[in-house]
Amino acid sequence: MPSTRSRRLREPQKDPVSDEPPTPARLRWARLRYSIISQLLESPPEPGELAGRIAELAARRWRHPTSGEMLRLSAKTIERMYYAARNAADPIGALERKVPKHAGTHPAISPAVAAALAKQHKEHPRWSYQLHHDNLVALAKEDASIGAAPGYATVRRHMQDTGLLRQRHRRRGKREGEPIAPRETRSYEVGHVHALWHSDFHEARRSVVTASGERRNPVLFGCLDDRSRLCCHAQWYLEENTENFIHGLIQGILKRGVPRALLTDGGGAMDAAESREGLERLGIHHYVTLPYSPEQNGKQENFWAHVEGRLMAMLEGEPELSLELLNTATQAWVEQEYHRKVHTEIGETPLARLLSGPHVGRPSPEAAALRRAFRMEVTRKQRLSDGTVTVEGVRFEVPSAYGALVRLRLRVARWDLSSVELVDPRKGTYLATLYPIDKTKNADRMRRVTAPSEPGAPPPAPPGIAPLLRELMAEYAATGLPPGYLTKREEPDEGEEDSR
Helix, strand or coil, rough: CCHHHHHHCCCCCCCCCCCCCCCCCCHHHHHHHHHHHHHHHHHHCCCCHHHHHHHHHHCCCCCCCCCCEEECHHHHHHHHHHHHHHHHCHHHHHHHCCCCCCCCCCCCCCCCHHHHHHHHHHHHCCHHHHHHHHHHHHHHHHHHCCCCCCCCHHHHHHHCEEECCCCCCCCCCCCCCCCCCCCCCCCCCCCECCCEEEEEEEEECCEEEEECCCCECEEEEEEECCCCCCEEEEEEEECCCCHHHHHHHHHHHHHHHCCCCEEEEHHHHHCHHHHHHHHHHHEEEECCCCCCCCHHHHHHHHHHHHHHHHHHHHHHCCCCCCCHHHHHHHHHHHHHHHHHHCCCCCCHHHHHHHHHHCCECCCCCCCHHHHHCCEEEEEEECCCCCCCEECCCCCCCCCCCCCCEEEEEEEECCCCEEEEECCCCCCCCEEEEECCCCCCHHHHCCCCCCCCCCCCCCCCCCCCCCCCHHHHHHHHHHCCCCCCCCCCCCCCCCHHHHHC
């Protein structure tokens, strides 16, 4: 199995999309903790061996997820991490830093101060936070019913939390990956079923005829269990991409359950944001083979040899292959021959090895939950003028309940832009589904009133001079100094006009 340390050093600390903010600290720490205890979950220790395995991990050095410095964790800390994630349905979520109870709550501001800030923002929406605070202080001196004005930081937090004004996040660029040192080659096999799956694509030597009359060489997606050599799922597609990779992997999970780890190469389909983040949400540790090292995924390569040597050889007499025929024949061959034939290396059939265990797999979620998991998270700025947000060139309407949010955290599958999901940026929980804007429907001229007013109420009076300016004018008048300018009369007196 590829080294966990080499995989960890290669993982970037920031999102691969250049215009996205860095990965949250809670998720970076969860990834580090899971990478430390993943081998304990993939190969549970026998009775009496846990303390020794944990001591070995405590003696190793790990890279800090933020500063990059090397650190060590105590055995007690690793033990707590292991027990927290061992039976958790979401190991990554169980290892995240807990959100404080007060996070997201409004600062301690009195109702009078909150009303004054809301009124002031409504009258002057372009003011900065500092100017709002300074005028609030001056207004509190004039009107004793408001009470003492809070500090600037409290005012700014309150205005940000209530959607009055918000600051923009800075964009940060990519970080180049670190070089990888060559490593020795060794044969391996995990000790538990569903502890490690292999996955890859294989291009066929024969072409198929598509519905449009084209001839194309299909690719076979395969997912193999390391211990039993069982084929969790195999399906032919017209091309290798992220959508097809996730489509095949979801079917394997629905058939066999959720594995503990997955080994793939560094292809674009496996390294896409949707794939990586989906595996994290399901608690599947993702291993990547080193460059120019196909032997690390040798079990999958051996399966391709069986496919070409037996399945494709039996289809030589078929003059015209179609994708449907190829998939039907593949499913029959896998279930009726490959799973029931004795494997020369393990000395038994893959099906018998699977049933004999032991296994560390988990039950599969529903298909809809799996599809929702394999989406990438992006941050987009909402257009406050019409309540829309743009993702991959498509504009989506934001529900009015979230109209005060300037930056939205969204989950999206780039091949399916029929909808995107709005999630909580702190906890990652689902909030709402956003759909593309329907301009034709919006042309019916029906608009909801966002701030209803009482019928027959008189229009509000002009606010007049701002409180801070009134205070400055009063202080200037108290000095007793004459005005700093000369008054110019616009019209002459009658006596002056006659004299001229």
